[in-house]
Amino acid sequence: MRNPTISTQDPSFDSLDREHRVHAVQSKDARFDGWFFTAVLTTRIYCRPSCPVVPPKAENMTFYPSAAACQRAGFRACKRCRPDATPGSPEWNHRADLVARAMRLIADGVVDREGVPGLAARLGYSARQIERQLLAELGAGPLSLARAQRAQTARLLIETTALPMAEVAFAAGFSSIRTFNDTVREVFALAPTDLRARAPHARAAGTAGTLALRLPFRAPLNPGNLFGHLAATAVPGVEEWRDGAYRRTLRLPYGHGIVALAPGDTHVGCRIALSDLRDLTVAISRCRRLLDLDADPVAVDERLRADPLFAPLVDAGPGRRVPRTVDEAEFAVRAVLGQQVSTAAARTHAARLVTAHGKPLDDPEGGLTHLFPDPDALAAVDPETLAMPRSRRATLTTLIAALADGTLNLGVEADRAGTRARLLELPGFGPWTADIIAMRALGDPDAFLPTDLGVRRAAESLGLPATPAALTARAEAWRPWRAYAVQYLWATDSHPINFLPA
Template identity: 60%
Template sequence: MEMDFERCYRAVDSRDQRFDGWFYTGVTSTGIYCRPSCPATTPKRKNVRFFPSAAAAQGAGLRACRRCRPDAAPGSPEWDVRADVVGRAMRLIADGVVDRSGVPGLAARLGYTERHLHRMLRAEMGAGPLALARAQRAQTARILIETTGLGMAEIAFAAGFGSVRQFNDTVREVYASAPSQLRAARGRHQAPPGAGTISLRLAYRPPLHARALLDFLALRALPGVEEVRDGTYHRGLRLPHGAGQVALTPADGYVAATLRLADLRDLAPAVARCRRLLDLDADPVAVDGTLAADPALAPAVAAEPGIRVPRAVDGFEMAVRAIIGQQVSVTSARTTLTRLLTSRNDHEVYGPDEDQTPDQPHDHRGGWLRGFPGAEELLDLPDAAFGMPIGRRGTLRALARAVVDGTVDLAPGGDREETVRRLLALPGIGPWTAGYLAMRALGDPDAFLGTDLAVRRGAAALGLPDDPKTLDAYADRWRPWRSYATIRLWRAA
């Protein structure tokens, strides 16, 4: 959003939580920065500056407010909407690419020079890629300090810092407290039991229709990978440094997350992927406002505000699901996927059971929830493991090869238009599959599946045209939120 002073100041004066994450309020008289909804007294205009990122506020010498925790605010919904280089860069930084590959690795992924990338981020975010990654490391460090019993040296390297000194200096600068003081301030909150276990809250902008999310995920849950139980979504994760498992429980104003990680360096990417899965950085008021302007959708929006688009923790996994789900029911696709997962050789992903360590994730009943197999693992499976027509098996293998060799980038920072173009060039992938992946794997908020049978049935149920061409033209009024309209039409069906 543009940093219009009057608009931002009105949001701060009204403590409007819808703007949390959109911008940050710097108060020069106190030397702190806050989220717009901070309950503290509204600062005087002459003492206020607005920043597009926490990193920009930190770069101006301000520390994070201890009352409103601005570093824990939802991410800006702008990065979901935007498909340009800055939007892609922000998604990759959140996924930990700078920590793993440095700024050169980030620039290479985006196809720009480091200098040009720094210039673009600086112009829009008020900070370069290193500063943005540093702000994320500080937040990761605070979470580990306050929710685990790890030593400070372990936390420093798990959060991505190059040295303990760098960790200490950054925490003092950002939070105006030493790491030991942050831990002492934890008070009664004790670290959860179990090595590698972290509990935290994932904020979102209300409203959130949690039941719709859980219903969607439960219907498609794959045994051994994910399940919905007692209002909580559980799933295994494949992360950059090892295995993980997460339990996500929606609550009022936040989603409670319990993460079990084999390697704590995966905390930031795990959090980013969980947020993406549940679409927690969306602006539901803006989405619902556009869709409710259509009389056909207005009753559904009023009855079920805050519908989100369930996305993905792994783009390749979603692509496999989409291909297997072509022209078959959800139940049939789930059966085929379950057979595929059952056929794979478990030790290729996690090793034999006797080699598993206490740091590896398991659910409360002792069963392992494992991440979906990667592209390399799928290529290694024998033909008999697929249990599907030769053509579809060939499509899956072609996709896997394209992902392995880098021809297709299904990561959150991939170029959406280019990825869709390359997907369509693969045998067996048509507009429906590419559109479905744009919506769920690539995070496009404006994808529309006008040829989808359930979408057409939902449109007919609401009195809308169900002819694909006519419906597609009608859907233009829902831009730029047609992915959300697709979810609502599925529910109507």
């Protein structure tokens, strides 16, 4: 079956008619996991489309756009296919509207930390408007969506750790043990202790305080440019490649963490140590965002493959992702440090900032030493101590001041077009810097870099126009996935960013 999401530039749950959904369930098509959920009227259980059990009769199927909507309608999660463990819908990273921005904030734990009023304040809408739009599109409001996320985190901790249940409840964001017990029973039809007893495998061994998880993704996934880029640009002390995994430090709402991410055939291995377990949901969300794991590679690749000059690149290495970031402000600072210098020089400049102004931490397993300094810490730095040209120093200090005082917001809720325009108003910010931040920090899947030297060289070698204006015109056919086109163009070079480290 042709993937129905490919035929539209703005796919949604509503773009899949009932016939397509039934066929996806009957063929156990994993491409649709996370796009919608199948609820079975006779058993009152909801599943992912690829559930391995015998599909129910079509007349007994009904469909919901979210796990929260299934739970709100009184359905329980399937014990076999674990629908709460699917990749997230690609819509929430692809789209830039209110619902998508709200979903990104909910995934980042804002409702648990700040409530619905905090969510509304960040988005600039009333709580009633947000509730109405989420209910209309997802069948559940922000509290229900956050509750479903807490249930998923609780299940993860129950099945993969030996933590006492009271600590699991606290770490997953529940306000009381009673609410935790009631939610787990309602969603999974098992008490928390029974859920732990049924765990399919023994809890993974590891360093004390370290959780071992699996991060699912939609196939195909090409790890070369994804992990190669992160490893080649790693800032010493904050990031490293060690024992086949990309490792880095994380600044989180309640504390800090260290994560190790290793590519696999069916999932990305994730080992994470946290100073406060309440940060688990946020840490997982940020790691998924970093690796672009909720993307729809089939839709992306088919659009790019339609260009006959681009098709050989896609066929040679399908499933490329856009390496993003776990800290938008950090990436913006690093983008300025990297202006008109080599990758090695940019790493050196960043490492100096980290050593001088980052918060130290201990890493029992490797060579990570600091958190990257936040805007408040960098705002206190004497500009004269920065070893860089005066013009770039002015660009950096202006950026840091705007981040520190809140006049520039690069968070997941940021309006992409408005934020890009704001960046271009800052001294020293040209299209390249604004667009690389849009691509990797703001997560814009259509950000494009027509002035990038590597992009222009690759375009010329393929017979594509090499001048920025002509290349931009040709790239109209690649919308809304031009950020992925950049990854394929960069992949024609032999630069280390395109290859997994040894």
